[in-house]
């Protein structure tokens with residue numbers, strides 16, 4: 001597996017620190033990141049391939065500094081967003097997968113083989129000539145995975161990849177993610193997706209508040225959100241008593 005290293009990393013937006021002095025070394029196969037809305041999960045994940053740059057500290061992927069060697073890092077790190085529509089760039093499913101390889105300088109036969117293999121891997125072979133934008137949400141997310149992984153990145157970062165999907169499609173995408181050989185960093189609110197992961201990082205207020213195996217980290221996170229819910233209930237009760 002690769003080593004993803006955060007060295008005392010911070011990042012602010014509009015004067016507010018959303019990632020606050022985080023140091024981590026991620027070397028496991030499957031790593032989950034959880035946390036309440038706004039806790040800094042996506043910002044942390046985006047720093048792995050330079051979509052967001054730190055204002056302090058460094059992020060290294062296999063010793064490459066993301067801020068200085070971004071192009072080399074992006075060859076190793078694939079990224080899948082919550083909304084697969086934002087990643088579809090070509091008219092048909094096959095063309096969209098093939099688009100990734102345009103700069104790989106492969107012989108056409110080899111490129112075709114890679115595209116076929118990626119389509120088959122995600123159950124998209126039958127849909128290859130379909131307009132990509134007309135796929136279902138679940139199929140689009142599988143297409144996003146195929147289009148990223150056809151480039152053979154060592155690491156896949158997925159930011160809430162199942163959030164917009166219905167339960168059946170979410171399970172389907174989760175099953176595919178769980179079976180990947182690539183190193184995986186997944187930001188998710190769907191905690192069952194992370195049950196079998198090797199490591200789960202819990203973020204709160206831009207800091208890592210727990211970093212452990214899922215059996216320890218997920219219950220800790222559930223406790224944390226229960227406490228926050230109780231605090232919110234207090235606010236709601238107060239608001240209900242005072243508003244007309």
Ligand SMILES: Nc1ncnc2c1ncn2[C@@H]1O[C@H](COP(=O)(O)OP(=O)(O)OP(=O)(O)O)[C@@H](O)[C@H]1O
Nearest residue numbers: 013014018035036037038039040041042043044187
């Ligand atoms: N590009 C940006 N410009 C301004 N503020 C931003 C930007 N990106 C993130 N933020 C703010 O930083 C905070 C942390 O955002 P981030 O997306 O990292 O949190 P998150 O834990 O992934 O939340 P969610 O679960 O809601 O996606 C939020 O308050 C968000 O509004």
